[in-house]
Amino acid sequence: MPHDLPKAYDPAAIEDHWAEYWVREKLFAQPTPSADAAGKGEPFTILLPPPNVTGRLHMGHMLNQTEMDILIRWRRMSGRRALWLPGTDHAGIATQMMVERQLVSEGTSRQKLGREAFVERVWKWREHYGGVILDQMKRLGASVDWQREYFTMDEKLSIAVREAFVRLYEQNLIYRGAYIVNWCPRCQTAISDLEVFHEEQSGHLWEIRYPVLDAKGKDSGKFLSVATTRPETMLGDVAVAIHPEDDRYQHLHGKKLRLPLRTSDQSNRVIPIILDSWVSRDFGTGAVKVTPAHDPNDFALAERHSLPSINIMDDTGHINAESGPYAGLDRYVARKRVVADLEAQNLLAGIKDYVNNIGHCDRCKTVVEPRLSTQWFIKIQPLADKAKEAVRQGHIKFTPEMYEKTYFEWMENIHDWCISRQLWWGHRIPAWHCAECYKITVPKPNTKGDPTACAHCGSKKITQETDVLDTWFSSGLLPVSVFGWPHFNTENRADTALSDFRDFAAFYPTSLLVTGFDILFFWVARMIMFGCWFAEDVPHADGSKRSLADSVPFREVYIHALVLDANREKMSKVKGNVLDPIEIVKTYGTDAVRFTLAAMASPGTDIAFNIARTEGYRAFANKIWNAARFLFMNVDRAAEIGIVVDPTTLGKMPEAATYAPLEARWIVAELHATAAKVNQSLENYRYDDAANTIYQFFWGSFCDWYLEIVKLRLDFSESADKAQTKAALTTLVQVFEAALRLLSPFMPFLTEELWHAVYDGNPPAKSIALTFYPPIRQIQTDPAFGEMDLIRELIVQIRSQRKELGVPEKDSVPIIIHAVPMTQAPAALLDNLNVIQKLARVSNVQFSESEIQGPDVFHYPYFGYYSGRVVYERTIDVSAERERLTKEIAKYEKGLITAERQLGNESFLAKAPANVVEGLKKQEAETRLLLEKARAALEALPKERER
């Protein structure tokens, strides 16, 4: 037996095999186009948001990848030159943290190892764990080009990072300086604003009395109260600020205060009272201590008033040597100590409970410390302006649209980007410090090799900057760097790798970015800025200048939502509600999980992942599996009597002859309509519509109706009309094969397996993924839809009536039909009486010239009005029937009143479009008839016996 499928669908038995096959056969490799690549299809490119090398696949990844895979498979099958490019991110802080943890568990540390050994260790770690998520992707069937896999610290990409840096430096867009940055004492590095998350925490607001000095510099006996949430920062106070027009403090103008704490510089530092209208009079006491080295506002204030900055903390969040007796204390210990010391001096005016927003390190959750420190920054405004312009001009389209607003919101309020990190793992900043003149040497653009002497004084005593770049600096460059930038753009054209240039020419800008909103600013915005900035210099293949429109890193961005648990809660390890996609995949199959995500992925709405849905879609897969078994069973039976479907009739969109049986014409029309809807839905990122449309087609139309009807035509007996059987079988196989292709992007494994089975080991391509997707075809309204509706509705009515009358499931019963207004029923009905008999278990259909009366008469309006009756002596539940009819009558009455009111409204008749009025009139007439019939039926019911 060629078609020997197991009885039940078992994803485990098929998925591993195909996953491995797709990778081995390099089916989705998209090589660098040759010079004469014309006519090979318009490129469709997606860059995979590179997972961190620390990563394991979570539900968000799976959603992200499912969406990309559906689109790329669909576009590939639709004739586009599809490229989905995978890679991983070195993820500076995150990875360094993982390895540090590992070292701690081994009783050693990063510091003990030293920089070089540590970095080597991280590389080893990366080799070991870095591919986990990619292996998981393979298992999910992601149709990426594995030949192009990259890592953000690959040499090729590192060259791009260096070139981007030196160009920006050359353009005066990179500067180094001491500013307040967010400092993580655990990671011991600066982090950007985006890497800080704020959380409300209950704390205290301390009111501290600062002694006011008299003209001689002695305590005047008066005090100025100042409110603070961080008393330990007093050690760095250089002033106290009040509002110039604050009536309460007019007498203090020009006075000085004594800092009531001992520090090393002076036991009692004297600080001025300064006036600044930035101070709000109604907060706290209206007086604010100024600590420039530990607060951004204070820093700005100090600049305005030419005050010094006193840094009181070291890299680890401990008080430094500047602060005498407090030196070496942890910041929170110091806080307690300071408060105690103040209390001892009776300088604590009060402690209030206070809830404030505290910044935490995104990675390690440690409370960040705003801290003055020397860092590298990008002057972002020029890049942001260009990036805004690109979106404003419509060169990048956001879906859902609202994210465009979010993008602009952020871009309008953008701050310079702190790009230096005091880490060891990452791209070391290409700048050299001179030990003699202290100036900085940065290589010129388009040059190779590290500088050996100071560009300013010629000294050979130069050392490279120890800081590395923010991870997002390199990932922000990916759209240009993965396609070879800047190799081909160097002055030294001999260096130009031609193949890289062709990649860039063919695949940049990428078509689409699919990602979550959580990295909209981190990554998406940065790619747009970098892309627009650097790609504009790269000419087109023909040498012409690249416009802004062609400099963007991607033409469209699709932002997907979060995957929540079934109770709409965020998944988190703490809550213990994390679903591991790999586990679910093992139980239900990748296809079912993918389909679940697709069916629930409505743009802009979070997905409450419900395993019940996945169970349902596994059932769907099983349904298809069994439809295939049915089909193969018949193909095999047909073969026994010499009927064989010509395989060359497959692989295209089936057409039905006008003389073909109704179900054949109908299912073909349905297939076309489904293909049109699915294509349109995918075009608009409506994965949910697309998935549901296919589901409805496969299950609701193909299996529930078409297969049941086609059984009648598959007659393999001696007396059978072989031509008719063959025609039916051909349509069956054609539609099924096309439907598999339609479903393939959503359920790649199942469809691959069954598609190969359809071709019985001789497929026309290596994979269903390399065949053609059913396209949109302009369809006229096909009469088959209406005819089929007539038949279906009649069958449903009969089944319903049978149930009502209590006819045993297996029994066949006769029916009587009366048609109004025509005395003859239409051909569609007469031609398909056998279908009605089979599907509704009817023994005989009798047509009645006269109207049928009685409580068991059913009615339905199609091409006129039909009534019918199932002939059966029923055991009627009079009261239940009365209740049902009463409800039905009420419903009709209500509908009728609405319709009549509207039809009686002259302005409605005047203003509403004709088809709406027409429809309403028809509906009113139908309702009226149904109402009359229902009333008659109620009337005909035996009267309830008196009790």
Place this chain on the structure above:
RNA sequence: GGGCGGUUAGCUCAGUUGGUUAGAGCGCCUGCCUUACAAGCAGGAAGUCCGGGGUUCGAGUCCCUGACCGCCCACCA
């Protein structure tokens, strides 16, 4: 403090530019092991479209307003 999104059946969600009697899956009820499928088949019940006002011939859909839920951004010590 700003900004954004949501509220439709018991649950999770669709519902295009306003247009005929608001849909799906799951769950629920009833009956069936009908030779592709019990992960199935057939039939059925179930909604004050968050509340209030307005525009319109017509509102789940547009406008105003209130309530509740969620998210993002933000330097008030």
